Amino acid sequence: MLEIERYSLPNGLSVCLNRDQTAPLVAVNLWYHVGSKDEVPGKTGFAHLFEHMLFSGSLHVGNNEHFRYIQSVGGNLNGSTFFDRTNYYETLPSHYLALALWLESDRMGWFVPALTQEKLDVQKNVVKEERRLRYDNAPYGTWLEELLALAYRHDFPYSWPTIGSMDDIEAATLDDVREFFLDWYGPQNAVLTIAGDFDFGEARELVEAYFAEIPGRQSPSRPSFDPARGEPDARKIIRANVHSPRLFRLYHLPPMGDAGWIGAEFLATLFASGKSSRLVRSLTLESRIAQDVGLFVLPTEVTGMLLLTSTPRDGVTLDELEDAIDEELRRVGDGISRDEERRVQSQLRVDHARQIESLESRADAIGLMQTFFGDPDLINLWPERYDALDADELVGLAQRIFSPGNRVTVGFEPEQKR
Amino acid sequence: MTGTTKSWRTTAPEPRTARPWDLPEISVVTLESGIRIVSASHGAAPIDAVRVVVRAGSDHDPEGLEGLAGMTASLLDEGAGGQSGADLDHQLGLLGASIDAGADWDSSQIHLDVLAENLDPAMTILRQVTCEPNFDPDDLERVREERITMIHQSLDDPAHVASRFFSRFVYGPGRYGTPAIGTEGSLRSIGRETLEEFHADYYVPANISVVAVGASAGERLHQATERAFAGWKPSTTGPAVSLQPGPVPSGFIHVIDRPGSVQSEIRVGHPGVSRRTEDYFPLLVMNGILGDAFNSRIMINLRERHGWTYGAQSSFLFRRHAGPFVVSTAVRNDVTAPAVSELLSEIGTMRNSQVSPEELEHAKSYIAGSFPSTVETAGGLAVQLQEVELYELPRDFLRTYRERIMEVTREDVERVARKYLDPDGSVIVIVGAGSELAEAVKQLGRPVRNYQLDGTPLEES
Numbered sequence: 001m002l003e004i005e006r007y008s009l010p011n012g013l014s015v016c017l018n019r020d021q022t023a024p025l026v027a028v029n030l031w032y033h034v035g036s037k038d039e040v041p042g043k044t045g046f047a048h049l050f051e052h053m054l055f056s057g058s059l060h061v062g063n064n065e066h067f068r069y070i071q072s073v074g075g076n077l078n079g080s081t082f083f084d085r086t087n088y089y090e091t092l093p094s095h096y097l098a099l100a101l102w103l104e105s106d107r108m109g110w111f112v113p114a115l116t117q118e119k120l121d122v123q124k125n126v127v128k129e130e131r132r133l134r135y136d137n138a139p140y141g142t143w144l145e146e147l148l149a150l151a152y153r154h155d156f157p158y159s160w161p162t163i164g165s166m167d168d169i170e171a172a173t174l175d176d177v178r179e180f181f182l183d184w185y186g187p188q189n190a191v192l193t194i195a196g197d198f199d200f201g202e203a204r205e206l207v208e209a210y211f212a213e214i215p216g217r218q219s220p221s222r223p224s225f226d227p228a229r230g231e232p233d234a235r236k237i238i239r240a241n242v243h244s245p246r247l248f249r250l251y252h253l254p255p256m257g258d259a260g261w262i263g264a265e266f267l268a269t270l271f272a273s274g275k276s277s278r279l280v281r282s283l284t285l286e287s288r289i290a291q292d293v294g295l296f297v298l299p300t301e302v303t304g305m306l307l308l309t310s311t312p313r314d315g316v317t318l319d320e321l322e323d324a325i326d327e328e329l330r331r332v333g334d335g336i337s338r339d340e341e342r343r344v345q346s347q348l349r350v351d352h353a354r355q356i357e358s359l360e361s362r363a364d365a366i367g368l369m370q371t372f373f374g375d376p377d378l379i380n381l382w383p384e385r386y387d388a389l390d391a392d393e394l395v396g397l398a399q400r401i402f403s404p405g406n407r408v409t410v411g412f413e414p415e416q417k418r
Numbered sequence: 419m420t421g422t423t424k425s426w427r428t429t430a431p432e433p434r435t436a437r438p439w440d441l442p443e444i445s446v447v448t449l450e451s452g453i454r455i456v457s458a459s460h461g462a463a464p465i466d467a468v469r470v471v472v473r474a475g476s477d478h479d480p481e482g483l484e485g486l487a488g489m490t491a492s493l494l495d496e497g498a499g500g501q502s503g504a505d506l507d508h509q510l511g512l513l514g515a516s517i518d519a520g521a522d523w524d525s526s527q528i529h530l531d532v533l534a535e536n537l538d539p540a541m542t543i544l545r546q547v548t549c550e551p552n553f554d555p556d557d558l559e560r561v562r563e564e565r566i567t568m569i570h571q572s573l574d575d576p577a578h579v580a581s582r583f584f585s586r587f588v589y590g591p592g593r594y595g596t597p598a599i600g601t602e603g604s605l606r607s608i609g610r611e612t613l614e615e616f617h618a619d620y621y622v623p624a625n626i627s628v629v630a631v632g633a634s635a636g637e638r639l640h641q642a643t644e645r646a647f648a649g650w651k652p653s654t655t656g657p658a659v660s661l662q663p664g665p666v667p668s669g670f671i672h673v674i675d676r677p678g679s680v681q682s683e684i685r686v687g688h689p690g691v692s693r694r695t696e697d698y699f700p701l702l703v704m705n706g707i708l709g710d711a712f713n714s715r716i717m718i719n720l721r722e723r724h725g726w727t728y729g730a731q732s733s734f735l736f737r738r739h740a741g742p743f744v745v746s747t748a749v750r751n752d753v754t755a756p757a758v759s760e761l762l763s764e765i766g767t768m769r770n771s772q773v774s775p776e777e778l779e780h781a782k783s784y785i786a787g788s789f790p791s792t793v794e795t796a797g798g799l800a801v802q803l804q805e806v807e808l809y810e811l812p813r814d815f816l817r818t819y820r821e822r823i824m825e826v827t828r829e830d831v832e833r834v835a836r837k838y839l840d841p842d843g844s845v846i847v848i849v850g851a852g853s854e855l856a857e858a859v860k861q862l863g864r865p866v867r868n869y870q871l872d873g874t875p876l877e878e879s
Contacts, residue, residue, distance in 0.1 A: 022462045023794055024437040060428050064722055067712040069430060072780045074787010091791055098431035106427070125725030129681070133728050133748050137681040139574035197437065209426070241678065243570045274516065275495075276508035285504055288560060291567055314567050343511035350465065350514040350533060357463035357795050 002356065004366060004376045005200070011216035012188030015207055016366050016376045018195040020359065026196035027359035028100040029089040030108075031367035033191075034184035036162040037083045037225070037302065041155065042171075045127070045164015048081040049172055050180050052123040054088065055079065059110035063119060066103050073099065076360075081162045084301040085371055091360045094197035098206050105210035108190065111181055117174055124169055131163045140240070140412050143248045143309075150236060150408040151250045151305070153228035158302065186217035191370045195363040227303035232405040237318075239415045244291070245318045246311045247325075248410045251401050253297065253304025257373060261297065261304045262385045263397045268295040268306065269344045269351075270336065270394075271329070276343065279310075282328050289316050289324045301372055306401060318411045332398040336391045348386045439790055441816055444803070445636055449644060451652045452624030456803050457639040458631050461796035466534045466632030466639065468541070470548050471804050472526040473627075474620035476598035477738060478659050482607055484593070485600020489561065489608055490616045491521040494528060496557040499546035503557070506543055515540040517547055523598055524693075524738045525808050526620070531797070534633040541646035548621065549650060553613050566602050573871055576676055577748065580683035580849040583674055583873070587845045588689060588742050590666040593659075619656025623647070627807035632796040661739040668843040671758075671859055671866045675852030675876065682754040682850030686761050687744035688840050693736035693809045699822045700830035701734055701838065706781035707831070708732050708768045709745060713780070716745065716764050724760075726753045732765075734838075738809070743838065751851055755858035758846060765841040773831055786823040852876075 005017045036047050057063040070077045075092030090100045135141040145161045152159035192211070194203055229252065254260040271279045272295040283290040291311040298305045312321040356362040356379065369378040400406065444458045461467075479486045495517050496503040510516055514533035521527070528548055532540040572578045582597055589595030596604075628647065630639035668688060691697065702710075709716035709732025720730040730747035745765065749757040793799040793816070806815050848855065852868060859866055868876040 020462060023790055024439045025791055025794060064713060064718070068780065071711050071713060071784040071788075073433070074784055074789070074791075076788060076791065093433075093436060093787055093790070095434040095436045097434075099433070102426075102431050122722060122725040126721055126728055129726070129748070129750060130728040132681045132750065137576060137679055137748070139571075242574045244567065274507045274511060275504045276511060281504045285502075285560075288563075291564055311571075313563065314570075339508075339512070343508060346514040346533070347511055347516075350516075350531070353463045353465055353533075354531075357461065357465070358798075359794065 001380050002362070002366075004379070006370065006376055009187065009208070009212050011212065011214055012186070013211050014191045014370055016191065016193040016370055017198075017200065017203055018193070018362065018366060019198060019200065020195060021197045024094045024197050025091060025359055026094040026097050026100070026194060026198055027089065027091045027363040028097070028104065029087060029193040029195070029360075029363035029367050030104055031191040031193070031371045032086045032088075032185060033084070033189050033371050034086055035082050035084045036160065036164070037157045038184065038222070039157055039164070042168060043176065044160045044168045045162070046168070046172060046176060046180060047086055048162045048164065049123060049127050049169055050177060051079045051081045051086050051088075052127055053115070053120065053177055054107055054111065056119040056123060057114045058107040059113045060106050061103060066107070069099060069103060075100070082299075083158055083162065085368075087364060087367065089360060089364065097194070097198055097203065101206050101210045104192070105214065108185060108187065108211070109214035111185065112178055115174060115177060120172070120174055120177060124172065127163075127169055128166060131166060131169070135163060139242050140246055143246075143410055143412070146236060146238065146410045147248050147250045147307070147408060150230050150234040150410065151252070152230055156226060156228050158227065158300070182217065183220050186219065187211060187214050188216040189219045191367050193363040193367045193370070195366065196359045225302045230408060233407060233409070235409045235411070237411045237413055240412050241415050242412055243414060244311050244314070245321075245414065246309065246412045247318055247321055249308040249407050251306040251308070251407045253306050253401065255301055255304050256299050258304070260397055263389055263394055264297050264304065264306050264401060265348065266344055266386060266389055266394060267398050267401065268297055269347050270340065271295055273347060278331070279325065279328055283310070283324055287324060288313055289321055293325070299368065318413065322409075326402075329398070329402040332395055332402075336394060338391070341391050345386050349383050352383050441793065441799075443636060445640060446813070447640065449623070449647070451647075451650050452622075453647055453650065454627040454807065455640055455643045456627060456629045456807060457636045457643065458799065458803070459634065459636040459639070460631050460799050461633060463796070464534050464633045465796060466532050466537050466630065466634050467796040467800045468530040468532070468544060468639075468643065469629045469800050469804055470528040470544065471627045471629065471807055472621055473524075473625050473808060474656070475521045475524045475526055477523050477593055477661055478616075478620065478656075479593065479600070482604060483600075483612060484596045484604040485565065485598070486608055486612060486616050487521040487526055488599055489558075489565070489605070490613045491519045491526040491528075492561055493553055493557060493613060494519040494547045494551045496561065497552035497554050499550045500552065501546075506547070510540060510543060513540050517544060519547065521598070523594075523741070527804070537634055537638070537642050541642050545646040551617065553610050553617075555610055558610055558613070562605055562608070565599060566605055569597075569599060569602055576679060576681070576683045576849045579674060579676070579871065580685050580746075580847050583672060583849070583869075584685035584687065584744060584845065584847045585742065587670070587672055587847060588666060588687065593661050594739070594741065618653075622653045622655050623650050624652060625655045627804075629800050629803045629807065631800045631803065666845075668845055669864055671846040671848065671862060671864050672869065673852050673855060673859060673866060674847065674849045674869045674871060676849050676871055677851060677853075679751070679849070679851045681748045681750055682848050682855065683748050684754070684758060684761070685744055685746055685847040686758065686765070686844050687742050688844050689740050690734045690736070690743035691740050691838055693738060697834050697837070698736070700826050700834040702785055703778070703781050703823065703826045704768070704831045704834050705732055705734055706785055707773055707777050708764065711781065711784055715768070716761065719760055719764060720747060720749070720757060724753070726750065726757055730761075751854050754848060754850060754855050755862055758848070758862060762841045762844065765839050765844070769835045769839040769841065773828055775828070778828055778831060782823055782826060786820040789819055
């Protein structure tokens with residue numbers, strides 16, 4: 001049970017404090033409630049490019065100095081961008097808590113005066129290389145991009161990946177950067193989580209000193225997102241320079257936190273976690289049709305996604321692989337045994353315990369609960385939600401999720417025999 | 419702190435007094451059979467981490483049977499004690515546990531993670547997996563085919579191709595020159611008897627340490643381990659190996675053609691030094707300055723000054739025998755040659771010039787200061803204890819780690835840079851769109867060799 005104290009500053013900043021004195025370390029984590037969902041066609045990739053810019057200095061902190069300050073005291077830090085949120089975090093020796101808060105508050109309050117075209121140009125190039133590295137030059141690298149484009153109508157922003165398109169990255173201007181900052185990077189749109197070794201009184205005082213003077217602003221009201229889906233059971237086969245075919249599927253889910261989303265976490269573990277899980281056992285150990293099979297749920301806010309990946313063994317076609325997968329998924333209609341249910345629940349409990357073991361990932365999980373649900377204590381209640389699942393209802397849920405009309409499919413096929 | 423002068427806003431705040439920090443108590447006991455048990459109570463989660471460390475890894479693969487250690491280890495959890503891998507996995511799942519087995523260059527390892535309340539029954543399965551694997555011929559065939567397919571698939575990934583060719587050109591016919599996983603040919607030569615022989619030779623008590631760390635009390639972790647492995651008969655450990663890198667022509671640029679590449683994967687380096695070197699701490703600091711932190715010279719040069727790459731880093735791959743020193747990056751095609759020049763020039767500057775007091779202090783305080791977070795979790799501390807066991811490091815190694823880093827002097831750094839960096843003798847590997855790169859690469863002034871992706875040499879142009 002994690003004790004979490006939550007409060008807000010008058011400027012709207014939400015603060016979550018979780019004290020744990022196991023080690024003299026502290027994790028500072030800021031979730032800004034903005035991500036690629038807040039982009040529009042023609043400006044894709046911007047939230048992520050912006051994340052890079054936030055490391056390029058602010059009024060009192062030079063370019064790349066944020067990294068130097070944190071690393072020179074033995075801290076680790078980074079940021080990441082996803083559909084609905086962008087996070088910035090550092091874990092450092094606890095007597096340097098003030099340093100982390102100073103750095104985060106400087107870029108929240110005094111980012112714009114330090115902006116230059118030169119910094120933007122460098123980061124555009126860096127991000128283009130990131131796209132080449134992870135998408136364009138990597139085997140199967142564009143799988144998620146292809147899947148999202150099939151899954152959703154092109155004006156719904158989950159239809160493109162956070163990295164965005166090369167052209168859009170290139171087209172970003174300094175005005176875009178300023179505007180995005182003023183729209184989304186005010187205290188009213190952020191959750192600050194501090195987890196680890198600190199004194200409550202002192203932590204509150206430091207948060208007040210560094211963040212309270214930053215004026216709250218109004219974030220733009222979001223459009224009511226219409227997660228309009230693409231064509232049901234849409235498929236695309238891509239010829240690529242790869243040795244093996246590979247299958248990628250997206251199954252639509254309700255948004256994170258919904259009972260159906262929690263149920264999908266259960267199903268992902270039932271079907272594809274460990275040698276005794278159903279798909280792994282039947283496809284890789286018994287029939288040996290697949291080299292690997294994986295299922296995972298993404299933490300998304302507007303609508304949910306369950307992703308499947310699988311590689312056929314040499315000599316097996318994508319069609320044969322899909323038939324075998326669908327047949328095993330259909331078998332869930334025969335029911336889920338009590339024994340299997342217990343195995344999955346135990347695994348989910350351990351996964352949860354592991355997620356809150358390190359301060360860094362714990363602070364991130366608390367930030368998520370506050371940002372998406374306005375309640376950090378959900379972190380403690382989450383495991384109970386797995387225990388509350390009912391086997392019969394899970395069978396019905398699985399049948400709905402895995403029905404052909406609820407999915408889209410991308411397959412990669414080798415271009416030529418090597 | 420006051421809001422009126424705002425001086426607290428313009429300059430970085432001073433730290434509070436550091437809270438004392440120390441490792442938990444660590445017990446090391448050698449049983450009569452020769453097995454060593456290292457245990458400690460540690461971590462905030464209700465989980466225990468138990469690691470069986472066998473002091474024989476891929477470096478013990480006999481010639482022609484490359485991949486044997488990896489195959490042996492990966493078959494352990496495919497079935498043991500007469501039960502199938504799926505059945506074992508199901509039992510472990512019910513206990514909130516999982517077991518993974520695998521080999522690296524220096525060791526074979528079996529990892530158990532388990533809800534602390536279920537430590538004892540999970541240890542029984544760990545013992546079976548370690549000591550009584552089925553080595554079922556049918557599982558062997560399946561795992562063999564999976565691994566051969568993995569070898570073929572790895573050629574799709576330019577980063578993997580670059581690292582693989584780099585090892586081959588740095589080590590030639592030596593064991594480190596062939597991938598740890600082996601080759602299709604060597605994997606096809608492995609039979610059930612070879613697995614059993616490797617297991618009988620090296621999975622013996624005197625060659626094994628078990629590291630047990632977690633929420634359970636240290637004494638309980640020790641006892642559960644001792645009980646599980648009681649009665650394991652001692653036997654002689656198989657032959658030790660010595661790896662000597664063969665004489666390999668250095669200074670070449672090897673270009674592997676991957677038509678259609680939109681980036682070049684670059685590797686620059688040469689043989690490094692064993693993990694057991696007395697220069698370990700100065701090397702960590704020197705490499706930290708050169709290329710192992712975000713603000714390292716190489717990263718600032720290639721990423722932040724030029725915008726050529728998403729990332730660039732240098733590392734000494736420390737192994738029992740001298741693993742490579744390697745600088746890695748991926749850059750867009752048209753800056754491939756200048757990026758290679760900059761990397762060579764950074765290695766040369768590191769070797770031949772002085773380091774500034776600021777960068778020395780920065781690197782030292784980063785490496786020393788981040789040490790506590792590497793041992794924050796049970797699994798994190800287990801990793802460190804595994805290394806101490808594997809490389810037979812001094813008992814006080816972890817406890818004195820931060821002091822040893824802070825003692826490193828500028829002279830130490832400059833000495834190890836001169837001793838262990840060799841820009842002129844470096845092997846350079848580029849995996850990319852060969853035809854687009856050819857002219858610029860020639861201008862680098864080193865002899866160039868060209869290859870197809872499968873390693874077939876191309877005619878000199």
